[in-house]
Amino acid sequence: MLNDYSNHQRLHLTTKKQKNKQMKAKKIITYVLSGLLCTGLFSCQKLDNYAPPSETLQGRVIDKATKAPIQTEMGDRGIRLRLLELSWSDNPTPYFFTCMQDGTFNNTKIFKGNYNVVPQGPFVPLILRDGNGDIITDESQTVDIEGVTDLTFEVEPFLNVEWVGEPVLNDNGSITVQVRVTRGTANPDFQQDVTEIALFINSSSYYVGDNNYDNRYTVRITGTEANGSVGEVVTLTTQDSFSMNRDYYVRVGARIDYNVEGAQRFNYNEPKKVAIL
Amino acid sequence: MRPSRYNTIILSLALLFTVPACTKLDVPPMNVVQDDDIFGSPNGIASYMARLYGQLPIQDFRYTPRRGFNEFWIIDPFPTITGEALSANQSSAETEAVYYWGNAYALIRDINYFIKTLPTYMEASRFSQEDVDHWLGEAYFMRAVTYFELAKRYGGVPIVDEVLNFPEQPIEQLQVPRSSEEATYNHIAADFDQAWELLPESNQTGRANKYAAAGFKSRAMLFGGSIAKYNEITLFDNENSRLCGIPAERAADFFKQAYDAAKLLEGHYSLYKNGWQADDKEAQYQNYVDLFFDEESPENIFVKQYGYPESVHGYDVYNIPYQFQVAGYSSSVNPTLDFVELFDGLPKTSDGRIEVYDAAGKYELYDNQMDFFADAEPRLRATIIFPGDQLKNETVEIWRGIYTGDVAGGIDRLQPVGARTTYENSSAASRLVTSAVPQQEPHELPDGTLMNPAGRSGRFFNFAAPALTGFSVRKWLNPDMPPALVVENRSDQTWIELRYAEVLLNRAEAAYELAEAGEGGADYLGDAYECIRQIQERAGADILPSPAALTSIDIIRKERRKELSFENKIWWDLKRWRIMDDEQNGRTYRALMPFYAENAEKWFFDDRFEERNAIFTFDTRWYYQQIDPGEITKSPNLVQNPGY
Numbered sequence: 001m002l003n004d005y006s007n008h009q010r011l012h013l014t015t016k017k018q019k020n021k022q023m024k025a026k027k028i029i030t031y032v033l034s035g036l037l038c039t040g041l042f043s044c045q046k047l048d049n050y051a052p053p054s055e056t057l058q059g060r061v062i063d064k065a066t067k068a069p070i071q072t073e074m075g076d077r078g079i080r081l082r083l084l085e086l087s088w089s090d091n092p093t094p095y096f097f098t099c100m101q102d103g104t105f106n107n108t109k110i111f112k113g114n115y116n117v118v119p120q121g122p123f124v125p126l127i128l129r130d131g132n133g134d135i136i137t138d139e140s141q142t143v144d145i146e147g148v149t150d151l152t153f154e155v156e157p158f159l160n161v162e163w164v165g166e167p168v169l170n171d172n173g174s175i176t177v178q179v180r181v182t183r184g185t186a187n188p189d190f191q192q193d194v195t196e197i198a199l200f201i202n203s204s205s206y207y208v209g210d211n212n213y214d215n216r217y218t219v220r221i222t223g224t225e226a227n228g229s230v231g232e233v234v235t236l237t238t239q240d241s242f243s244m245n246r247d248y249y250v251r252v253g254a255r256i257d258y259n260v261e262g263a264q265r266f267n268y269n270e271p272k273k274v275a276i277l
Numbered sequence: 278m279r280p281s282r283y284n285t286i287i288l289s290l291a292l293l294f295t296v297p298a299c300t301k302l303d304v305p306p307m308n309v310v311q312d313d314d315i316f317g318s319p320n321g322i323a324s325y326m327a328r329l330y331g332q333l334p335i336q337d338f339r340y341t342p343r344r345g346f347n348e349f350w351i352i353d354p355f356p357t358i359t360g361e362a363l364s365a366n367q368s369s370a371e372t373e374a375v376y377y378w379g380n381a382y383a384l385i386r387d388i389n390y391f392i393k394t395l396p397t398y399m400e401a402s403r404f405s406q407e408d409v410d411h412w413l414g415e416a417y418f419m420r421a422v423t424y425f426e427l428a429k430r431y432g433g434v435p436i437v438d439e440v441l442n443f444p445e446q447p448i449e450q451l452q453v454p455r456s457s458e459e460a461t462y463n464h465i466a467a468d469f470d471q472a473w474e475l476l477p478e479s480n481q482t483g484r485a486n487k488y489a490a491a492g493f494k495s496r497a498m499l500f501g502g503s504i505a506k507y508n509e510i511t512l513f514d515n516e517n518s519r520l521c522g523i524p525a526e527r528a529a530d531f532f533k534q535a536y537d538a539a540k541l542l543e544g545h546y547s548l549y550k551n552g553w554q555a556d557d558k559e560a561q562y563q564n565y566v567d568l569f570f571d572e573e574s575p576e577n578i579f580v581k582q583y584g585y586p587e588s589v590h591g592y593d594v595y596n597i598p599y600q601f602q603v604a605g606y607s608s609s610v611n612p613t614l615d616f617v618e619l620f621d622g623l624p625k626t627s628d629g630r631i632e633v634y635d636a637a638g639k640y641e642l643y644d645n646q647m648d649f650f651a652d653a654e655p656r657l658r659a660t661i662i663f664p665g666d667q668l669k670n671e672t673v674e675i676w677r678g679i680y681t682g683d684v685a686g687g688i689d690r691l692q693p694v695g696a697r698t699t700y701e702n703s704s705a706a707s708r709l710v711t712s713a714v715p716q717q718e719p720h721e722l723p724d725g726t727l728m729n730p731a732g733r734s735g736r737f738f739n740f741a742a743p744a745l746t747g748f749s750v751r752k753w754l755n756p757d758m759p760p761a762l763v764v765e766n767r768s769d770q771t772w773i774e775l776r777y778a779e780v781l782l783n784r785a786e787a788a789y790e791l792a793e794a795g796e797g798g799a800d801y802l803g804d805a806y807e808c809i810r811q812i813q814e815r816a817g818a819d820i821l822p823s824p825a826a827l828t829s830i831d832i833i834r835k836e837r838r839k840e841l842s843f844e845n846k847i848w849w850d851l852k853r854w855r856i857m858d859d860e861q862n863g864r865t866y867r868a869l870m871p872f873y874a875e876n877a878e879k880w881f882f883d884d885r886f887e888e889r890n891a892i893f894t895f896d897t898r899w900y901y902q903q904i905d906p907g908e909i910t911k912s913p914n915l916v917q918n919p920g921y
Contacts, residue, residue: 076920077896091515091913131524133513196862215892216697220863240697259510262898262920264858 069103079121414475639687
C-alpha cells in the first residue's frame with residue numbers, strides 16, 4: 001500500500017511538471033512564430049532580380065586535318081574555353097569552363113549576351129601574338145549566345161597519338177601497349193622537342209589521363225628518348241604488377257616543350273578498357 | 278514650491294555643463310594614435326619602423342608555402358617541396374597556397390604614407406637631415422623588398438607609389454592596372470638605388486644599412502635577368518604591356534646590375550671563418566655550424582631577430598630527430614639522397630650517384646655508420662645529421678633494420694635496382710628484423726646483446742616521419758638548446774636572411790652569365806671563379822682547379838644549392854632558372870637506408886626510392902602564381918596570370 005501511495009504521489013508530481021513544461025513550450029512556440037512572422041514578412045519581396053542563366057553553349061574542338069575531336073583530359077590542364085562577355089564592357093573579366101575528355105563542350109548555364117569564345121589547349125593557339133604583343137592571327141569566334149549556340153573550332157594539335165594494335169594484358173599483372181606519336185601541325189613555330197610520352201593507367205575510371213592516374217603503375221619516357229620516338233612505334237609497359245581482380249583503363253599522352261597558358265598540355269589517344277574480370 | 282527656483286537650478290546646471298564644453302568639439306579621438314605621436318619623436322618613428330619590419334615578407338622560421346608569413350606551425354616548410362628534403366606531411370609537388378597580395382599592398386601603403394608624411398614633420402620635430410635620410414632609406418629598402426616578393430610570385434604587378442585615398446578618390450583611379458614585369462623590376466632597382474644613396478654604413482641589428490640594399494638588389498636583379506633569359510611564358514594585356522616575361526635583350530643589363538650591386542659589398546663583409554682551419558675537417562665543420570649562431574658574424578648582412586618570450590618560433594621542435602622529441606613534434610625535414618649526392622667526399626659511382634656496393638656487386642660493409650661519411654664535405658655534415666653522428670652529445674640512432682641473413686661471401690642486394698615496394702613486402706623480408714613504430718621489442722643479436730630493430734630516431738615502417746630518408750636536418754638547429762626545452766614557441770635563434778655567401782653566389786652567377794653573353798669590361802669568368810673558390814674553400818669541398826674548369830652554369834648553380842640549402846631560397850632559384858618542371862616530372866626522391874648485418878657485425882647502406890613513393894610533378898603554370906581571384910573581382914584592370 002505504501003508503495004502504491006508513493007507511486008501515486010510521484011505520478012501527480014510528474015503531471016504538474018509536465019503541465020509546466022507544456023506552458024513553457026507554448027510560450028516558446030509563440031515567440032518562434034512571431035519571430036518567423038517578423039523575418040518572413042520583411043523578406044517577402046522577391047528572390048532575385050535577375051533570371052538565372054539559361055542559354056546553352058555547346059560544340060567541339062576538332063582536328064583541322066582529320067576532323068576528329070581533340071582528345072584531352074578533364075580540368076583546366078586540358079582544353080578550356082575562354083569567354084569574354086562583350087555586351088557591357090570592352091575589357092571584361094574572362095570566364096572559363098573546360099571541355100570534356102572527348103573534346104566536346106556543353107554549358108547550359110550561360111547568360112544571354114555577346115561573347116568572344118576561344119578554346120585553349122594542346123594545339124596551335126587560335127590567338128597568336130608577336131614579340132611586341134600585337135595579334136597576328138585571331139581565329140576566336142564572337143557570337144551572340146541565345147538559346148542553343150553550337151560552335152566548332154578547327155585546330156592543329158601539337159601531336160597525334162594513335163594506338164598501334166590493342167593493349168596486351170601480361171600474366172604478371174601489367175599491360176603493354178603500342179602507340180605512334182606524330183606531329184599534328186606543320187607550323188614551324190610549334191615543332192618544339194617532345195618532352196614526355198606517358199602511359200597513364202587507372203583502375204576505376206574511364207576518365208584517365210595526367211589528371212587521374214595510378215602512380216604505382218604509370219610509366220613515362222622523357223628527354224631525348226621521348227623526342228627520338230616521334231614517328232616510331234613506341235612500346236610501353238606499366239611498371240610493377242597490379243591486382244588481377246579488376247578492370248583497367250589505359251591511355252597514352254604526349255606533350256611538347258611549349259606552354260599553352262602556362263602549362264605544357266598533353267595530347268592523348270582515346271582511352272581503352274582492358275577487361276580482366 | 279515655486280517654479281522659478283526650479284528654473285534657476287535647471288539654468289545653472291545647463292550653464293555648468295555647456296560653458297566648459299565650448300572650447301572645441303572637433304578633437305582627435307583619444308584612442309587612435311595620431312601622426313603627431315608617430316612623427317613627433319624618434320621613439321614614434323622607431324615604433325612605426327618596428328611595425329614595418331615586422332610585416333616585411335621574410336621567408337624565415339615562421340614561413341611555409343602552405344600558410345604564408347609569420348605563422349607558427351611550420352611542419353611543411355619550403356625545403357620539403359624543392360627536393361632538398363621530404364616531410365611526412367608533404368607527398369606531392371605544391372606551390373604557395375596563400376596569396377601574398379593584400380598584405381603586401383597594405384605594407385606598401387604604410388611605407389608610402391611614411392615617405393609622404395615624414396618630411397612634413399622634419400622641422401616641427403627637430404629631426405636632423407641625416408636621420409630623415411636614414412629613415413627614408415629604410416622605407417625605400419622595404420618597399421623594394423616588398424615589390425620584389427610580389428614580382429617573383431606574379432610577374433608585373435600594379436605599382437602604387439603614393440597614398441591612395443578612398444572614398445576621396447573615384448574608384449577608377451584606385452583600380453591600378455598591372456605594370457609590365459620589366460617595369461616592375463626597374464622600379465625595384467630604382468628603390469634599392471635610392472635606399473643605397475640614403476642609408477647609413479651601419480644600422481641597428483635587424484635594420485637595413487646600405488649594404489643590405491645593395492645585397493638585396495643583387496638578388497632581385499639576378500632574378501629579373503634569369504626571367505629575361507629563361508622564361509618561356511608570356512602574357513600581354515590589352516595595351517600590349519608584357520605582364521609576364523621580360524624581353525631577352527634586357528637579360529645582360531639585369532645581370533650587370535646584379536653584378537655591380539654585389540660588388541659594392543666587397544671589403545665590407547666576409548665569409549665567417551672564425552674557427553676555420555685549413556685541412557682540418559672537424560674545425561671546418563664546427564665553423565660552419567657556428568656561422569648560423571654567431572651574432573657577431575662578419576657574414577650577416579640582414580637578419581631577423583627573435584627573443585624568448587616576446588617573439589619566438591618553433592624551428593627546433595619541428596625538426597629535432599625523433600629520439601629528442603618531448604613535445605609531440607619532430608623530424609619535419611628529412612634531406613633526400615638526391616640532395617646529399619650533390620656534395621663531395623662520399624663514395625660515388627662514375628655518374629655521380631651514391632655507391633653502396635663493392636666491385637662484386639655486394640654491399641660494402643662498414644664498422645661504424647659514420648665510416649661511410651668519413652670523408653664527407655664538412656659543409657654537408659654541418660647541414661644534415663648523418664646516421665650515427667652526434668647531436669647534443671648524443672649519438673643520433675638512425676637505421677632501418679637488422680639483417681639476420683647469411684653474410685658469407687657478401688650480402689646481395691635486398692631488392693632489384695629501382696624497386697618501389699617496401700622491404701616488408703619484398704622477398705628480403707625474411708632476412709630482416711624491422712620495426713613498425715618507435716615502441717619496439719629489442720632483438721637479440723648472436724652474441725646475446727640486445728639491439729633495437731630500428732634506431733631511436735627511425736626509420737619505422739608504419740610511422741613515416743622520423744628519418745624518412747635516412748637523414749635529418751642539422752642547419753639552424755640550436756646545438757646548445759637543452760632537449761627538455763625543445764617545445765613549441767621556445768626557439769629564438771636569429772634568422773639570417775642575407776649573408777655574404779649569397780652575395781658571392783649572386784656575383785658569380787651574374788658574372789658567368791655576363792661572360793657567356795660575351796660582355797666585356799671585366800674578367801667576369803675569373804671573378805666568378807674566385808667567388809666560387811672562396812665558398813668551396815670555406816665549405817671544405819673539392820675546389821675547382823682553375824677558371825678554365827668553370828665550364829658550365831651548372832657548377833655555380835650546384836654550389837648555390839649546396840650553400841643556401843634549407844634557407845628557403847632554393848625554391849625561388851629553381852623557379853627562376855625555369856628548371857623546376859624538369860626537376861619534378863613524375864619524380865620520386867631517393868633515400869639511404871642503413872642496416873646492421875648481425876652476423877658480420879657491420880653496417881651496410883641501401884640506396885632506394887623512398888618507400889612512400891611520393892611523386893612530385895611541378896605544374897609549369899606555377900612559374901607565375903595565381904593572383905587572388907578575390908582581387909581580380911575587385912578590379913577589372915587586374916589581368917589574371919595564364920592558366921588560372
